[in-house]
Amino acid sequence: MMGRQAAARGFSLLELLVAFAIMAMALGMIYRAVGGAVRNVSTVEERQRVFWLVESVLAQVNGVPEQGLSQEGQAQEFQWSLRTAPYSGGLADPSAPRLHEVLMVVAWSDGGEPRQLEFTTLRPQKTAAAPR
Structure with missing residues (x-):
């Protein structure tokens, strides 16, 4: 009778190995x-910092001159360029302002890997100032 009680009290080596394997897999997935x-x-x-940069640069572009814009700059680790071109899909209404398509490209390096976003x-x- 004593032999049966001693065998029923502990875990077998196989049960411990299975428990450790399950725990290791669970910890690996959590990691x-x-x-x-x-x-x-x-x-x-x-990306949020890139969006703030784009917003701040575009906030300075109140209107595009007729000949267009071409600007470049650097802010912290970001290099940016801004180019404009007349937009051909504008409204047919002659009183509507002419539109320019603005393309802004922001490039940076992320751990040695080049990254780039285009907006x-x-x-x-810009309308010409009316003569006084």
Whole structure:
């Protein structure tokens, strides 16, 4: 009778190995999920900074001159370029302002790997000041 009680009290070596294997797989999946979430957060923060840069540059473009714009610059680790071209899909109404398509490209390096985002919008052409 004592032999049966002693055998029923503990775990077998096989049960312990299976439990450790299950725990290792679960920890590995948790590690991957947390690592992916951290990478995603840094990517979102980086893109948010790019959006702020684009907004600040475009806020300075009140109107596009008739000959268009071509600008380049650098802000922190971001290099940007802005080009405009007349927009051909404008309204047929002659009283409507002419539109220019604005293309802004922002490039940077992310851990040695080049990254780039392109933004396109429309801006009205500057009207000539009326003579006084």
